[in-house]
């Protein structure tokens with residue numbers, strides 16, 4: 001039963017860094033994710049004057065409830081949307097002039113609902129080029145608090161940024177949400193805010209966050225459930241193969257672990273225990289229709305194994321995957337067609353119709369998107385001759401992916 005050691009969760013590491021920076025003491029993060037996104041987040045904190053001590057297995061952050069330690073900073077958020085969306089909210093609670101920029105890929109991604117909400121709360125925030133995109137400058141003088149309306153139909157990260165800011169405001173926040181995707185990510189935010197001593201409650205569509213700041217703690221980061229999806233999928237497409245991911249079990253915070261329920265519906269054998277999750281390939285892989293609004297980071301994983309199903313695989317309600325690292329619906333469709341698979345897409349869905357001919361190996365176009373590469377690496381377990389134009393883009397969340405996947409492949413196909 002191969003156990004796979006999956007690196008820490010990107011989403012939990014990013015939130016833990018924010019919470020640690022805002023807390024009233026020294027926080028230790030145990031097993032944080034070390035990848036381009038999270039190292040970019042930590043470097044952003046350092047730019048803002050926070051002390052972040054890093055050893056391979058633990059990161060220590062000196063919290064500053066009063067906000068950034070420097071009056072001016074230039075922060076480069078790289079490709080990370082958590083960095084690009086959460087750090088301007090942290091900076092807003094301080095006092096100074098903070099400029100944020102990001103990679104060309106991240107500059108293209110939207111954040112207008114968040115920057116509008118911050119402005120509605122009185123934050124002086126200016127976009128340098130396009131409205132609602134990086135680069136932007138926050139001239140911060142603390143946030144009073146109050147009520148704000150937010151459309152989080154394109155990204156839940158807008159809501160997470162405001163929720164994290166809530167306890168740092170003078171009077172607290174009431175956030176009325178008109179639309180919301182990726183709900184389980186908001187649940188991670190709420191759970192972690194409570195772990196760091198904040199109060200927060202939900203009254204229907206309104207999130208209520210009283211003032212009061214955060215308390216430093218020691219926080220252990222669980223393995224990344226979205227990363228685990230490639231390893232679970234590898235087991236599901238390999239008859240008789242079994243993959244166990246320790247540390248991701250019934251108590252896991254991350255909604256993306258529900259990807260194993262999709263694999264179970266398709267015919268894989270799945271056991272979710274207290275200490276970990278095991279997927280076993282049975283040789284069956286049924287077609288299905290599935291709504292992935294809550295777990296859309298795993299849409300490419302499913303799309304990439306869909307050619308091996310015994311019927312059509314239709315993935316619905318994933319419009320916001322078009323504004324991720326790339327337009328993921330189109331990226332999946334184009335690559336699948338190049339493999340010789342019939343695919344249809346609409347504004348918010350993709351349908352993959354496996355044919356009688358086996359998919360043919362090809363070079364996968366990565367579109368600079370780590371998830372496209374990691375997903376089609378799973379296809380490569382069954383289709384010889386798959387390669388990537390930009391294999392290195394996995395550095396965003398899992399720099400060691402290719403080595404780890406090659407090792408698993410060796411064990412599964414032995």
Ligand SMILES: O=C(O)C1=C[C@@H](OP(=O)(O)O)[C@@H](O)[C@H](O)C1
Nearest residue numbers: 011154155156157160182185297
């Ligand atoms: O809050 C987070 O950590 C994340 C939320 C999700 O984004 P959206 O809310 O934009 O779907 C997810 O896709 C992303 O990888 C991480």
Ligand SMILES: C=C(OP(=O)(O)O)C(=O)O
Nearest residue numbers: 079080081082297324371
């Ligand atoms: C969408 C993703 O990342 P980001 O945090 O940049 O939105 C992702 O990791 O799939």
